[in-house]
Every structure is written in structure tokens, then in C-alpha cells.
Amino acid sequence: MSTLPPSSVEPPALPPEKGGDDMATLAKGGRTNTLGFVLRLLGGLPFLFVGFRLYGVEEMGKFAAAFVVVEIFALVCALGEKRGLAQRLTEGIQDHEETPTNLVFDAMLVSLVFSAIACLLLIAFPVIIFPSGVSSAFDMWMIAAIPAFALTEILLAAQAFKYDIATTVRARALVEPWVKSILVAALFFIPALSSGGIALAFIGAIYAAFFTALWSFLKTYGLPKGWRPRPRYLGRMTSRAMPLIGADVIERGTRLLDVFLLGQATSSGTVGIYWFAKEVVSLPQKLKTSFEPILAPVITKNLKTGHMEAIASQVRQVGFWIIALQFGIALTLAIPGEGVMGLGGPAIVGGTGALAILLAAEVIASMAVVSESVLVYIARKRNLAISVGVITLQGALTVGFILLAQRMGYPEGFQAAGAAAALFISLGAASFIKAAVLKSLLKAPVSNLRWALVWAAAPAVIVGFLFTRYTPEWVELAIGGPAIMATYMWVIWKRGFDESDKVLFRKKVVPDIDEDPPSPQPK
DSSP states (O other), rough: OSSOOTTTTTOOOOIIIIIHHHHHHHHHHHHHHHHHHHHHHHHHHHHHHHHHHHHHHHHHHHHHHHHHHHHHHHHTTTTTTEEEEEEHHHHHHHOSSSSSSHHHHHHHHHHHHHHHHHHHHHHHOOOEEEEEEOOSSGGGGGGGGGHHHHHHHHHHHHHTTTOHHHIIIIIIIIIIIHHHHHHHHHHHTOOGGGGGHHHHHHHHHHHHHHHHHHHHHHHHHHOOOOOOHHHHHHHHHHHHHHHHHOOOOOOOHHHHHHHHEEEEEEEHHHHHHHHHHHHHHHHHHHHHTTTTHHHHHHHHHHHTTTOOHHHHHHHHHHOOOOOOOHHHHHHHHHHTTHHHHHTTTTGGGGGHHHHHHHHHHHTHHHHHHHHHHHHHHHHHHHHHHHHHHHHHHHHHHHHHHHHHHHHTTHHHHHHHHHHHHHHHHHHHHHHHHHHHHHHHHHTTTTOOOTHHHHHHHHHHHHHHHHHHHOHHHHHIIIEEEHHHHHHHHIIIIIIIIOHHGGGGGGGSSOOOOOOOOOOOOOO
């Protein structure tokens, strides 16, 4: 990732059987999930704004601290199956070891066992999830979201193996955010439930997404036949999943550790402000996950047949798609940052500096995420070791910057900016190291950087400056934001996207796949 190849250099053309169809499949899946990203944006923002306006910064700060813990425990209980299930299904089908439905149920059983242990632990030690205490008796019910969250990850991974990304869009982009947004507003006006409105809305949304995924899974796979628990196999499966669990938890943990540490060192109000910025930043962050569900089965297929150059080409292509779109969104949100933060209320504006740093961190993280999608299969332990080192660095920097700001007497807003800076440095290190390792293993370049990103950013920044300097805030947000994005996208389309990139925006580039993925041919 240290060099910037010119945008005119196209990746080597691949024979259709070795990469062309795969790239079209990636584009189709990514396009579908990018639509889901837009829908999730529209559904998730009301929860953010309504929650802060109706319930206040303190209550949302307590929810943020609890949400971080719930998500981390849920990722552990999902057993890394978001990426590992594709490999298990591929191997199981080829070896006629077990039916796909039974293999998925194996994962679901172990996930439920892990979830039960996690729930009992948090019930016994509630300070882990609520360091500042609870606001109502309903808050503790957030623990019940762990099993549903974990099982949904497994079910959606199973659907992705069938190239069904539409279910992920329905569950994660439509049902979950809209149920959460509607419930958080409705429950506020029910006296008996209003004190726990945020927690109940979250639980309702997680279970609504779970049942949406379960319905599609049962239609696709059906019920298991002749399935029974196999303790020895389940033990091997769990042991094999540990590096994937570690990678998933650490990858997500880098986005949550700063919130957790701020919750331990500062007030709930500071956590609430910082979490508002983090939720805004989650918009470009969620975009890169648009390709994860469809990338796993494509990579495992090429690994099985030894097509390393095809994998490198896919990493370069998908990596550029992600960073190009993320960079445009980051500019759109960062330039009018004060106005964006002000949507949550005047008390939130102090987090504008943290917002800008966090947006930059997500852009620089894109290479690490795409590289890791391959490393978890070909260098699991090495990838895990790098991830452990990165999150350790982040934790040390976060604590160091917070303590430094406190010692120098800076307000808590500077402490939040320090946590954001620690995340930026850590994610930058992860991207550089993981890209270098992947390049060495594949023996092919994997960089996603092109000079076109700079050419597109320059006029977008000028447009944004004019709007923020000479127009009122509502014009800056309603017209200036879209103008920044439109300017950026026009330049990147003209100067950055070649024909292989533009396939992302075309329909009918690959036929719909309703059957099992084709078995790889032997070398």
C-alpha cells in the first residue's frame, strides 16, 4: 500500500473461468449490498437523532457502553462463521461429509451454548456491561440480544454462500434499523416503558432481523435431516474457529475499544457525544462490509483451485471500489461536520474534531479489511497475531492520549479526539502491515490506492469550502453535502474508474445464481 499506481494501469485480465465471472459476481453482490447500505442509512439515522433528542446524551451514552459489550460477546458466539462457514460448506459438500443444512445447524448449536455462557457471565457481573449503572430495569434485557445477534450472523453467512445477498439487505438494512427507529420513538410516549425505550428498541430490532434471516434460511435450506450433535466434530470445529473468532472480535473490537475505554475514564455524556460521531462514521464503515458476504465464497473457490493471481486481482478491484466510495462519503460528512453533529443537538457539536479523525480512520482501514478477508484463510495465525498487536497498540495509545489530555487539563472533548487519533494510527498500521503480508503470500500487488482519489478530492473540497463559508447551515447540509458528493463522484468516474471498475454499476453482468456454487475443478 506504499505506492500509488496510476489509474490508467489496469489489473491483468483474467480468463473468465479464473476471475472474470468472479468479478462480475462480486460486483453484483456488492451492488445489492450497497443499496442495502443506503437503505440502512435512511433507517438508522432516525434512531440516532430521535434517541439523542428525546432521551438525551447521558442515556444514549449508557446505551453505547452496553451495546459495545453486547456486540463483542455476540461476535465471539458467532464463531467466526461470517467467513468460516463458506469454507466449511465448500469442504463438506465436496467430501459428502454432511448436508449443508446440518453443517449450519452444527454452528448454531455451538453458538447457542456460547451465548448461554455469555449471558450468565454478564448477569453475574453487570458492571461489565453497565459501568455507569442502569437507568431502568429494562436495560439488563439487552443481554438477551446476544444469541439472536450471533445466530443472525450465521444464518446470513449461509445465505451468502448461496449468493443470496438480498436477505442480508432485508435483515440488516431494512428490518433492523427501521424497527429500532420506530420503536425508540413510539416507546418514549408509553409511560410504563419509556424509561427503557432505547434498550427495548434495540432488542426488538435484533430479534426482528433474526426472524427475517431465519425465514429465508428455512426456505433456502429447509430443516435438517438426520441431524444430531456430534461432540467430537463440534469440538474440532470450535478449535478451528478460534483464529477466525479472534480476527472478527479484534477487527470489530478496534471500532469499539475506544468507546469502552472512554466509558471507563470519562462521563456518560462524553461517551454519548463520541458515540454519536462513531455512529455517523459507521455509514462509510458499513459500506466496506457490502462486499464481505459475497467475497468469502469467491475467495474460497479460488483458493481451492490455487488461483492466487485471481485473488490478488479481486483484492485490488474490490479494495479500490471500497476506498473510492468511502472517501467520497467521508468528505461529504467531514466538510460540513459541525452541521452534521448539530443534528443531534447543540451539546453534540463538540465532537466535530473526533468525527473528522474517525472518518479518516475508516478510509485508511479499507486496505486492512480487504486484505484480512484473504489472510483469514491462508495465514490465520499470522493475521491473528497482527490483529492482536494492532488492538494492543490502539489500547495503549487510547489510554495514553486520554491520560495526557487529563494531565494537561484539556476538556473531555479533547480526550475523545485523542481516542479517535489512537484509532487512526492503529488502523493505518494494520492496513500497511496486512497489505504487505498479503502481497508477499500472493506474490502479486494488492494496493487499492490510485492518484485519482487525490484528483477527485481536490474539487470536492473546494465546493465544500464555498458552501460552509458562504451559506447558512441548512443549505450547507441539504445542498452542500450532495454537491460535494456529486463533484467527487463525477471526477472519480471520469479519471479513476476504468472499464473493469465500472462493472460495479452495471446490471446483468452475471446471471442470477439460485443454485449451489459450482464445485471447483481439480488442478
